[in-house]
Amino acid sequence: MRKKDDQKTEQIIEAASQVILSNGAAALSTTQVAKKVGISQSNIYIYFKNKNDLLFHVYLAQLAVLRPIFDDALNSNLNTATLLQRYITTLYQFALNHDDRLTIIDQIKHLANSPLKNTGEDPDNDRQYARQLIMRGINDGTLRNVDPSIHLSIVFNTVRKQASIVRNSSDDISFEPVLDMIWSAISNPKTD
Amino acid sequence: MRKKDDQKTEQIIEAASQVILSNGAAALSTTQVAKKVGISQSNIYIYFKNKNDLLFHVYLAQLAVLRPIFDDALNSNLNTATLLQRYITTLYQFALNHDDRLTIIDQIKHLANSPLKNTGEDPDNDRQYARQLIMRGINDGTLRNVDPSIHLSIVFNTVRKQASIVRNSSDDISFEPVLDMIWSAISNPKTD
Numbered sequence: 001m002r003k004k005d006d007q008k009t010e011q012i013i014e015a016a017s018q019v020i021l022s023n024g025a026a027a028l029s030t031t032q033v034a035k036k037v038g039i040s041q042s043n044i045y046i047y048f049k050n051k052n053d054l055l056f057h058v059y060l061a062q063l064a065v066l067r068p069i070f071d072d073a074l075n076s077n078l079n080t081a082t083l084l085q086r087y088i089t090t091l092y093q094f095a096l097n098h099d100d101r102l103t104i105i106d107q108i109k110h111l112a113n114s115p116l117k118n119t120g121e122d123p124d125n126d127r128q129y130a131r132q133l134i135m136r137g138i139n140d141g142t143l144r145n146v147d148p149s150i151h152l153s154i155v156f157n158t159v160r161k162q163a164s165i166v167r168n169s170s171d172d173i174s175f176e177p178v179l180d181m182i183w184s185a186i187s188n189p190k191t192d
Numbered sequence: 193m194r195k196k197d198d199q200k201t202e203q204i205i206e207a208a209s210q211v212i213l214s215n216g217a218a219a220l221s222t223t224q225v226a227k228k229v230g231i232s233q234s235n236i237y238i239y240f241k242n243k244n245d246l247l248f249h250v251y252l253a254q255l256a257v258l259r260p261i262f263d264d265a266l267n268s269n270l271n272t273a274t275l276l277q278r279y280i281t282t283l284y285q286f287a288l289n290h291d292d293r294l295t296i297i298d299q300i301k302h303l304a305n306s307p308l309k310n311t312g313e314d315p316d317n318d319r320q321y322a323r324q325l326i327m328r329g330i331n332d333g334t335l336r337n338v339d340p341s342i343h344l345s346i347v348f349n350t351v352r353k354q355a356s357i358v359r360n361s362s363d364d365i366s367f368e369p370v371l372d373m374i375w376s377a378i379s380n381p382k383t384d
Contacts, residue, residue, distance in 0.1 A: 023304055026218045112215055146369050153353040154346060154377070161345040177338050185346070185377035 009047050009057075011037050016058045017104055025055065025107035052115040059108045059116065062101040063126055069094060070129045080142045081187070084133050088155055088182060091130075092175055095163035102126075102160060127152055137186075144188050151186045158182050201239050201249075203229050208250045209296055217247065217299035244307040251300045251308065254293040255318055261286060262321045272334045273379070276325050280347055280374060283322075284367055287355035294318075294352060319344055329378075336380050343378045350374050 015036035019028050030051055034041040048054040069090060074083055095102060105126050108114060134151045137143035143151060162178045207228035211220050222243055226233040240246040261282060266275055287294060297318050301308060326343045329335035335343060354370045 024216075024218050026216050144369065144373060146373070147354075147357050149357060150350060150353055150370060150373065153349050154373070157345050157349040158342060158377075161342055162339075165339050165341060177336065178342060181336060181338065181342065181346070181377045184381070185350075185373045189376070 004047060008037070008039070012044060012047055012054065013058050013061050016054055017061070017100070020058065020104050020107050021100055025104075025111050028055070030054065052113070055108050055111070056115040059105060062105050065098065065101055066094065066105075066126055074129055074133070080133065080137045080140055084137055084142070084186075085179065085183065087130060087133055088159060088179060089175065091155070092159045092163060092179075095160050096166060099160065099163055099167070127156070130155060134186075141188055141190070143186050154185050155182060196239060200229070200231070204236060204239055204246065205250050205253050208246055209253070209292075212250065212296050212299050213292055217296075217303050220247065222246065244305070247300050247303070248307040251297060254297050257290065257293055258286065258297075258318060266321055266325070272325065272329045272332055276329055276334070276378075277371065277375065279322060279325055280351060280371060281367065283347070284351045284355060284371075287352050288358060291352065291355055291359070319348070322347060326378075333380055333382075335378050346377050347374060 012033060015033045016028060018036065019032050023032075028051065030044045031041050033054070034044050044054065048057065070087065074087060076083070078086070109116060109126075130152055131148060134143060134148045137151075138145055138148060158178060158181065162173075162175065166173050166175075204225060207225045208220060210228065211224050215224075220243065222236045223233050225246070226236050236246065240249060262279065266279060268275070270278070300306060301318075322344055323340060326335060326340045329343075330337055330340060350370060350373065354365075354367065358365050358367075
């Protein structure tokens with residue numbers, strides 16, 4: 001068995017990410033990935049147990065970029081409303097610059113046989129900060145008392161849609177009106 | 193060439209729909225569809241030119257169910273706000289009972305090589321009423337003046353998420369609080 005090579009591991013993860021972005025996670029084959037890296041297919045298995053193991057590591061590689069950004073933004077004693085608005089704005093900046101990473105995470109999460117199902121990994125780990133903040137907001141009355149998945153859905157889908165509009169436009173579009181729409185949807189009108 | 197049989201056409205479309213719901217549209221093969229119907233793969237090509245043609249007809253079959261429901265709901269002289277709220281409630285009822293049809297439409301629309309790209313079909317035809325109403329709402333000041341795709345995203349994603357929560361719950365959950373969230377997000381606060 002050949003010795004593992006960290007740089008090769010990264011190259012394989014990067015190639016798999018590119019294939020997922022072009023063709024979707026369901027269509028990923030180790031043959032394609034090997035060809036892109038310029039190694040034989042059997043060599044992939046020196047680095048990853050199987051295709052699902054590769055997909056799992058592609059997922060973890062995206063999370064590794066996502067996490068520190070939110071750690072910095074949310075590590076403070078501000079009130080729930082301020083933290084939530086800061087979270088939404090940070091997510092928007094992330095979606096503007098790294099939408100591909102969010103797409104890869106979504107693709108792997110929504111596979112019929114997602115590799116996240118058989119690991120200890122919470123499939124919503126990429127949204128763990130958002131979920132925590134939303135639970136806190138529901139409990140302290142900042143947010144409407146509905147299923148937190150509704151809040152998450154509005155925040156994530158609207159932010160990503162707006163990022164996609166802005167990326168495909170040459171106009172200087174402010175995020176403020178969209179943040180106001182999201183906030184009107186999720187915040188508790190009784191305490192506003 | 194064997195004579196075409198309308199019932200067989202429907203069976204093939206139904207089988208293809210089932211395959212898309214189980215494995216996704218990207219993974220659809222005519223071999224699987226033929227096996228499900230109990231005919232040979234070459235017989236599929238009596239009914240459909242190729243896989244893309246089959247996918248296109250699966251898409252049209254879903255639209256055929258969707259359209260008359262909204263025709264009935266929206267064929268009236270009510271004001272924009274009432275029509276929009278009626279649209280959202282009708283979409284919610286449809287998502288509760290036919291979420292599979294919306295999933296199939298989404299799957300086919302989002303294929304890397306979507307069959308809708310090479311036909312005259314507007315890929316957003318399933319949302320044409322919503323888009324018309326939203327444009328009217330923006331123009332008459334009922335809705336906030338942002339890109340209509342943001343309104344569409346909030347309406348469709350939130351309605352479908354709530355329908356999925358309700359389908360997986362034994363509780364009697366009212367749609368009213370979620371309709372209020374959507375309305376707070378999209379309506380123009382200056383005219384409310």
